[in-house]
Amino acid sequence: MSEPEKNENIPEASARKGISNIGNTAKSKEDFNLAAIYVSDAQYNRNVYFDTLPQAVRLYMLYNHWALKVLLYFFMLVNLSLAIFEDPAVYPLPIWATMLVEILCLLIFTIRLIHYAKVILRDKFWKDPKNICIIVILTLRRAFRSIRNALPQIFYVFLLFMFSILIFSLMALKLLGKRGLTNINGTPYFTSYLEIMFDLYVLVTTANSPDVMMPAYNANFFFAVFFIVYILINTYIFMSVFLAVVYNSYKKYLKEEVRQLVRAKRHKMVRAFGVLQEQREEGGEPVVTQASWNQLVRLVQPNLSNAHRELLWSVSDDKNQGAIGKVAFVQLADLLNIEIITIKSRPHPLQSLCPSLYQSAPSKLLCQLVQHRAFVMVYDLIILVNAVFIGLDEENPMIANSEWVFLALYILEILLKLYVFEPRVFFSKHSFWNWFDTIIVISALIATIINSVMKSSSHFSSRQILDIVFILRVLRLIRVVDSIKRFRIIINTLIRIGPAILTFGQLIIVVYYIFAMVGMELFKGKVTFYEQSSTNLAKAYCGNPLLNGTDFAKLNYCKNNFNNVVSSFILLVELTVVNQWHVLSSGFATVTHISARIFFVLFHIIVVIVILNIFVAFVLEAFFVEYSVDKSDLQTSLERKIEELELAVAQETMEDNLVNAMETIDNDLGGSQSAKPNLPSLMFKIASKRYRTVDALLQRIFEADLDPEDFAENDDPETQGNENFANPLFSHA
């Protein structure tokens, strides 16, 4: 790399201080802070153009502190959940209390905003008045953007779909309207164009099939053909096309988004490199020394073990030169994102305490027994027997007492395993099923004891405690799934894509929240729910005479109302499931106005047609990525390094990867040193492909298309202009 190019890469911080870093080996604390900020921004894909003055950098580090973030999220949650206590309330609180909390929340938000304004380049912030609004939806930006991006594509398909409904409605009106047919309740069938349109729209959701066609079908066989053609075209073909269009544009959009994210990340890493770079010999390539690198990583991730850090360094500095160039440095952000499990091969505590007893022949036999396949099978059998007992009547004293036997058996299992396996390995962070088992069994033990104490003291068992006991008993049965390898693979896949799915959960919650607010504004108090014990005559029509005789009242849907935020959410879930949504929407239209149906149709279009399809597209894509289990280059090189250093966990004991193996009960790590005598005291293993963030998953999806050598170097902040809060555009690079 020639001199002029290097000069371009010197960041503003150094430039402002008037110090050139070339050949300057003494780095100030500020330099490390700045570089650390760049690296952690790159690691977590943050896109904030902060001020690079030392003071602003310190403020920005504080801004990114996890405690402040948790605080913010907590108050956001508090603010949102105020809806439960404000009128219409589930649990009413006095107005001064909710007001006070609201003011507190607003105060916190304002402080956070001021903090943010101080962090970023001041002249940029005030350039764009939209910023403040944007900050509010910043966290949901990506998900929203993906929808916004898919909309124009869907729009034309949607128009065509609506056109098809219009044509079919017109045909239905002409064919069926004049025949004097009647609905089941005696009203005329298919005579109003608007009603037909609504009915046929509902038929797309299948909610009123086959009722809507019965009058015509009863009149003549051939009218069924009309409805079958309609369902084929609009329900099957169009809905598949919606999914295809959403899936396609979603994928295209994600690809572009991820490409920009990766470029921005590399750009930040290059800046960090610029801050810390030194020149070892005149005219040579600029490098970062191991000392600077160590100090940087300690700043970025203070809780990283020394051994882990040394491993990362040895991957970066492959040729052992004591310094790394730009290409190797840029990998750091990705390296930090690879989760590595450090396994300390420790002797069992009992072995240290009384080695003679633990190494004795009966003890060894016990260890072998517990690790045997038959042990797992015996316990699977016990669980199955337990399942049968749970199904039986628990009033029978024999059955009730058997519960104690099962509990004892489960506790014995855990104790035996703790005897055989090293406890810290047994309860390591990734041993999901061990944790699950232990927590369930201990909770069940406590709840059962409390229940029997209450029963013997007052001859009365609390319903709540009993419920908990039952739930825990049934949950215990899930353990069987873990014994069957095929099931374990499916479950692990689901668990792995879980966090990514949660992002959509956020989006759906926000959309639900908006609809719940609007719904409460429109329909609050129109429908009243009376307790079952109530003798009020209004109970039969949900307290609203207009509902008298409607399906809504007949089906006893009174509790499906918008009277408070919780019942609104439950109602919206029911609308998302779609079935009977025409009864629900007609009910609310009856108590207000026919145009209220627009609210429900809108909800269906946004949530079911758009968001649920994106959700399905996402699950499909994530599942395919999981199926094609090929690791990234970086992961492979890290693994190679681990193996080179002979610190790898022995492969033959692994089924699939460590996480899988540790999640099974038949692995033999951490105990039974007899089997593998010469293990090093420290071992590493890459922690499967659990994605901490959605970004990581997305990046994996599109990794193959990205050029690893593309550094996007020649973009400077000036050209990014208004893109302050959006991802930078590197199209000119």
Place this chain on the structure above:
Amino acid sequence: MSEPEKNENIPEASARKGISNIGNTAKSKEDFNLAAIYVSDAQYNRNVYFDTLPQAVRLYMLYNHWALKVLLYFFMLVNLSLAIFEDPAVYPLPIWATMLVEILCLLIFTIRLIHYAKVILRDKFWKDPKNICIIVILTLRRAFRSIRNALPQIFYVFLLFMFSILIFSLMALKLLGKRGLTNINGTPYFTSYLEIMFDLYVLVTTANSPDVMMPAYNANFFFAVFFIVYILINTYIFMSVFLAVVYNSYKKYLKEEVRQLVRAKRHKMVRAFGVLQEQREEGGEPVVTQASWNQLVRLVQPNLSNAHRELLWSVSDDKNQGAIGKVAFVQLADLLNIEIITIKSRPHPLQSLCPSLYQSAPSKLLCQLVQHRAFVMVYDLIILVNAVFIGLDEENPMIANSEWVFLALYILEILLKLYVFEPRVFFSKHSFWNWFDTIIVISALIATIINSVMKSSSHFSSRQILDIVFILRVLRLIRVVDSIKRFRIIINTLIRIGPAILTFGQLIIVVYYIFAMVGMELFKGKVTFYEQSSTNLAKAYCGNPLLNGTDFAKLNYCKNNFNNVVSSFILLVELTVVNQWHVLSSGFATVTHISARIFFVLFHIIVVIVILNIFVAFVLEAFFVEYSVDKSDLQTSLERKIEELELAVAQETMEDNLVNAMETIDNDLGGSQSAKPNLPSLMFKIASKRYRTVDALLQRIFEADLDPEDFAENDDPETQGNENFANPLFSHA
């Protein structure tokens, strides 16, 4: 290629005749027949190892004749549709009549089978007693195989899904069974384990949401959480996983299937080449001369125009050597499959008849007017006005008479276009919308005339004629779609993947047929439908006292029965749409036995979970292929050749491709010679990507993964052993 290799490739026909083809330029008619059979087998992906004796080859050519095939399909259809006339009959026929037809059908099938046995290698046929069974399902083999292949993958997910239902049912029993809750009809709520399982299975299909949760929800808010978690896991997550698993294994399976198809095709082409090959100079590569090639193509596709054949030859013989080698020859099957539109640029007939009038200024002005954008817009406006008039009450004489005005306007439009455009181009094979328009308008004209004649003669308009008139009027409105480019693209995509979708239609029909037969056996006559005018008291409970008071009777579902094949099919469609299927299945369980539900659950699993998911996967895949519009290499080279020869249709007048352009009314081909004066009298254009067969579409999907140079040459029929009717396995190649 060395001599010994060539010898291996000499097919049995020549070998049997004892003639070596090397250096032998005189080909017998038998040779051409044999080569033609190989080529057309390759073109249509047939996999029959026929006897290569000249007599057998002639028999095989007869066997493949389209008329014999149509006859076979016709009698298959007749045989299947006997179900309409046999007891339980829609239209009862005397038993001797149906028996006679059945015997006739069986006779035809037997003749076909004997023909087949004569065609194939005799010793092979009788080796495997399964053959006769296999022949029967031969046509549906592929679709069935794709399901069979996806099953093991789905099976474990399905088991896990059932396990999840079992666990949730147990929890529901424990949580809700003891609370003394009641359903809306007063029966106890969630007390029987089997009932809970069925209810929760139905909830997965969403058919009983939210009714199944209302009693619990009315008792306590928190029970809603149980149902929401259940729906989230089982309805959304598991159903998406089903789709993902089906999609994934479907794709994997298809890839393997298509790879084998392509290899078999190349293998056959190599054999055809072996039959026709000659050596022009000693030691040179074997080639096929243009004369042999021409004779072959004339045999394979007699209706191919000379110009078209010459074009194909010039693509194959790129260097104008008068002969082609093996690689170029093998392409022939694919080249024949590319649909090419031959456009003869002919003058308008009117121009030949009275050139002075047709070339006059007013005539030219008219041509320009009709081709103007405004013309299209005016007619779009007319259609919209027409739509409004259709929606209005047709009893009004003003409205009724307006229909004549609209009809006149539409006929005028067609006449004007026929004046401007060359009629044979206007009604060419690919002008879908022109045909659509003309047929609709003329039918509407005829129907309206008949209707008004009947009305004026007898003052009575037939309901059937009126229905047809209405349907035609509404169908005319669809034309608007064609004017909007975005819509046209979507519609064209749908039309293109249509034939491929029909294959699934066949599969679904067969599955429906099987279920209809079993259903009629089980439930025939259990439910009776009474006409609306009937005063029979049994009408209220569908003629079966057991149904008295059930939802089935209350919702007037009596016509949803298995009493004949037509109503069985309609009922199965309703079950496929899923909504209310629990009411239908419970109805039939009530009149027979509770275990009848197994029939309905089985139908749901097979049709909705498996087949519909494969359908969705197929539509998605086909849509993605359509989106990524890149042509195959062969198509590109064909297009390049067409352009080289300057026979291409001018690109600037095309919107997207010729088919699109011809389907629009604003194209200006075939008439208005004034615009493009020096067009050649003959032009070619590749006819878009319409797939004549599903195979062609599938091949396109996976084309990229296939090695174009892989000829799979060294497999001889001996090693294929039992694979006589399956696709040959070339894994040893």
